[in-house]
């Protein structure tokens with residue numbers, strides 16, 4: 001991680017990965033950083049947004065944090081909880097960025113991304129795209145995919161098909177490069193699963 005982001009990373013650490021999703025913040029940040037490089041987006045905006053996007057979960061109750069994995073949750077409740085974690089996230093991210101002495105003009109853009117990273121319909125900038133594509137790519141990564149299998153209790157094939165279909169859904173990914181990465185990840189998940197099935 002670039003030195004300029006290390007202070008933010010350290011300050012945010014106590015609030016990370018609160019949903020049985022160890023590694024989420026780190027993996028999302030790595031994908032976002034990679035997408036900035038490929039797509040020439042500003043990592044001074046996308047990377048801090050990625051680091052800080054989900055810290056708001058730490059302010060919600062355990063029940064609120066986990067009920068959204070329930071396949072039968074009412075859509076209004078899910079939306080309410082998602083909005084909540086975004087609002088808490090903005091509050092906390094603002095404090096952290098100020099403490100880190102981050103430039104106010106960038107802070108504004110970072111907070112705008114965090115404020116609707118789960119609920120915005122479209123993308124408003126390349127940096128918004130890089131951060132949110134990184135968040136989605138987590139679900140295709142080895143750690144993220146296993147976490148989803150564990151938390152949703154879905155069978156491998158069901159989750160695999162579901163994720164594969166998501167790749168080409170409208171407004172899911174912003175960058176074509178993210179779609180390519182997601183397809184590669186899915187190939188790897190399939191290979192790992194087949195190898196495991198063969199061995200057991």
Ligand SMILES: [Fe+2]
Nearest residue numbers: 053054117118
């Ligand atoms: Fe989120």
Ligand SMILES: [Fe+2]
Nearest residue numbers: 028053054135
């Ligand atoms: Fe996230």
